[in-house]
Amino acid sequence: MNEQKIQDIVSTVLSQLGETSITPSAVTKIVDATLAPQPTKNDDALPDLGGIKFKKWNGVVDALDPKINDDLINQTDARVCKGRAGPRPRTSALLRFLADHSRSKDTVIKNVESSWLQERNLIEIQSCATDKDEYLTRPDLGRKLNDEAKSLLQEKCIKSPQVQVILSDGLSLDAVTVNHDEILPALMNGLKNAGLTVGSPLFLRYGRVKAQDEIGLLLNAEVNILLIGERPGLGQSESLSCYAIYKPTEETVESDRTVISNIHAGGTPPVEAAAVIVDLVKTMLAQKASGINLKR
Numbered sequence: 466m467n468e469q470k471i472q473d474i475v476s477t478v479l480s481q482l483g484e485t486s487i488t489p490s491a492v493t494k495i496v497d498a499t500l501a502p503q504p505t506k507n508d509d510a511l512p513d514l515g516g517i518k519f520k521k522w523n524g525v526v527d528a529l530d531p532k533i534n535d536d537l538i539n540q541t542d543a544r545v546c547k548g549r550a551g552p553r554p555r556t557s558a559l560l561r562f563l564a565d566h567s568r569s570k571d572t573v574i575k576n577v578e579s580s581w582l583q584e585r586n587l588i589e590i591q592s593c594a595t596d597k598d599e600y601l602t603r604p605d606l607g608r609k610l611n612d613e614a615k616s617l618l619q620e621k622c623i624k625s626p627q628v629q630v631i632l633s634d635g636l637s638l639d640a641v642t643v644n645h646d647e648i649l650p651a652l653m654n655g656l657k658n659a660g661l662t663v664g665s666p667l668f669l670r671y672g673r674v675k676a677q678d679e680i681g682l683l684l685n686a687e688v689n690i691l692l693i694g695e696r697p698g699l700g701q702s703e704s705l706s707c708y709a710i711y712k713p714t715e716e717t718v719e720s721d722r723t724v725i726s727n728i729h730a731g732g733t734p735p736v737e738a739a740a741v742i743v744d745l746v747k748t749m750l751a752q753k754a755s756g757i758n759l760k761r
């Protein structure tokens with residue numbers, strides 16, 4: 466798909482959502498590998514190994530037709546056409562692998578500042594995990610709210626909304642911080658434009674998916690939408706998932722949930738995902754169901 470077609474799709478989605486503050490060109494971040502600058506020995510500064518020019522680096526020496534490799538690189542984020550030095554990876558490919566690995570580890574263990582949440586009017590609540598270490602080693606604690614969170618929900622949140630939206634760091638904080646500005650305003654506007662009552666947006670620190678059930682129960686929300694950082698991969702550490710559930714109960718199981726994964730600039734772009742989620746919410750409300758009980 467060419468850049469113009471992508472821009473047109475983004476433009477249509479933005480106008481359907483009633484979104485005027487985001488320009489389509491700010492949303493589309495697809496880069497053509499053949500246009501990306503290639504690393505040279507004379508670069509003054511140390512190169513950013515996680516940057517696009519290394520991601521799109523073609524390391525195959527003496528290819529019969531290098532354009533074929535460029536084309537392949539452009540079509541996937543997988544580590545292809547990196548060449549080799551004898552039986553070993555080339556230095557650039559190895560350094561890139563290590564850079565991606567560090568990035569993935571960072572995004573799992575990073576914490577968001579409360580000020581970042583306040584600037585975006587997100588009400589902060591926390592699971593029973595007291596820090597990242599405990600969160601990672603005790604998944605059960607990430608599935609329950611702490612006492613303060615339960616009180617905050619009672620004190621500060623709109624009760625019985627049709628839709629409650631929650632953000633959570635989960636296993637990737639970057640997924641939240643990188644995608645927030647494109648997905649949350651568009652999603653909130655889209656839901657309101659669809660005539661739905663929407664609860665106060667929340668941020669759950671150290672959250673696991675199951676925690677959305679307790680929040681849904683306490684706020685008596687009809688549909689509960691959780692945008693949570695996915696376990697990062699080596700090629701992608703900024704991917705967000707949307708887990709949606711209709712009227713969760715104590716007996717809710719995983720198959721009662723619907724999931725839309727791979728939300729990021731190189732997957733389902735966040736603005737487009739907002740439109741898909743609005744449609745999903747409407748379907749859930751109409752059918753009073755989610756997960757395997759939902760007919761789509």
Ligand code: B12
Pocket residue numbers: 604635636672673674675693694695696704706719720722723724725726727
């Ligand atoms: C880890 C993982 C799992 C683990 C979860 C173990 C655990 N307790 O953490 C295991 C191996 C069990 C698993 C199983 C399945 N998974 Co899975 N999983 C993932 C993965 C790699 C990361 C999820 C993540 O980071 N979640 C965020 C963290 C914070 O959540 P959590 O609270 O720690 O864990 C919960 C979620 O991971 C959730 N979950 C995981 N997979 C799925 C799938 C569905 C359909 C639902 C509703 C929930 C769910 O269950 C966990 C327990 O509550 C994603 C890939 C991705 N890019 O997102 C695929 C992914 C979400 N899984 C997928 C699928 C299809 C499944 C299975 C249906 C596979 C199968 N045929 O059996 C099962 C369903 C399991 C279920 N819970 O009902 C698909 C969903 C596609 C879609 N849009 O519907 C994904 C996107 C992978 C893919 N690209 O195909 N999964």
